[in-house]
Amino acid sequence: MLQMLMSRRCRHVMRVLQSYLDGEVDAQTADVVAAHLEDCRRCGLEAATYEAIKVAIASRIEGGRVPVDAATLDRLHAFVASLEYDGRAPS
Amino acid sequence: MGEAGPAERHAAFESYVVPEMQLLYRVALRLTGQPADAEDLVQDTLVRAYRALDRFDGAYPRAWLLTILRNTHINRGRRQRPLLLRTDDLAVTDVGPVRDSVPSSEDVVLSEQFEGVVVEALAALSDQHRLVIELVDIEGLSYQEAAERLGVPRGTVMSRLHRGRARIRSRLKTTGLARRRVTR
Numbered sequence: 001m002l003q004m005l006m007s008r009r010c011r012h013v014m015r016v017l018q019s020y021l022d023g024e025v026d027a028q029t030a031d032v033v034a035a036h037l038e039d040c041r042r043c044g045l046e047a048a049t050y051e052a053i054k055v056a057i058a059s060r061i062e063g064g065r066v067p068v069d070a071a072t073l074d075r076l077h078a079f080v081a082s083l084e085y086d087g088r089a090p091s
Numbered sequence: 092m093g094e095a096g097p098a099e100r101h102a103a104f105e106s107y108v109v110p111e112m113q114l115l116y117r118v119a120l121r122l123t124g125q126p127a128d129a130e131d132l133v134q135d136t137l138v139r140a141y142r143a144l145d146r147f148d149g150a151y152p153r154a155w156l157l158t159i160l161r162n163t164h165i166n167r168g169r170r171q172r173p174l175l176l177r178t179d180d181l182a183v184t185d186v187g188p189v190r191d192s193v194p195s196s197e198d199v200v201l202s203e204q205f206e207g208v209v210v211e212a213l214a215a216l217s218d219q220h221r222l223v224i225e226l227v228d229i230e231g232l233s234y235q236e237a238a239e240r241l242g243v244p245r246g247t248v249m250s251r252l253h254r255g256r257a258r259i260r261s262r263l264k265t266t267g268l269a270r271r272r273v274t275r
Contacts, residue, residue, distance in 0.1 A: 054161065076133055
């Protein structure tokens with residue numbers, strides 16, 4: 001019985017998985033999916049794979065289209081440098 | 092990595108992050124639509140990545156960082172666009188536990204081959220499918236924005252997008268690149 005319920009949840013999650021990863025589901029659905037992905041190995045792997053596909057495609061964003069101003073980069077570099085060794089953000 | 096002292100860890104972290112900083116910011120800007128939000132998102136990502144450094148095997152830092160960035164964005168509660176719809180409810184007050192957002196690098200095998208196959212599979216898609224993926228994953232449009240840009244219903248965007256990606260997924264399966272982690 002429990003097996004059957006888990007499969008139904010998996011089917012539901014698989015249907016909305018890409019939308020979830022795109023941030024296009026409502027909060028309630030997102031919570032359900034997020035919780036399930038933590039518990040379900042198979043769905044978690046599927047999510048990680050689709051995520052990796054998005055990452056690979058997003059890496060194709062070329063420089064030049066969006067100017068990244070020097071001040072922003074400087075701030076981010078300073079932020080990295082200031083991260084305390086135990087991983088806390090600077091106060 | 093766990094054996095290294097704090098200075099070494101910090102230096103290793105900087106070596107992974109610095110080359111990817113511009114890309115992280117650009118992707119964050121695509122995701123959030125706002126420079127201030129983008130910077131915020133990158134900072135949260137950096138904090139999470141730093142905390143997860145011990146679990147990172149050093150392979151494919153770009154993919155590692157981008158995945159954390161995107162998971163951080165999702166965990167914050169979806170797209171914050173268009174501006175008119177933003178409310179205080181969408182404000183982030185807590186970075187949240189790292190465990191929710193950081194994948195284990197062994198869960199998905201990522202490699203240059205992976206990216207190569209994805210790009211190849213993307214190019215092999217029909218114009219219709221490829222265009223939607225480019226609009227959403229590269230331009231960073233929402234489903235609705237892509238629908239308006241293309242002059243088609245939102246549902247059409249969804250089905251083309253999801254099918255296109257599913258084809259890429261199949262290609263990865265056939266080339267054996269998207270493997271399950273070996274169970275112990």
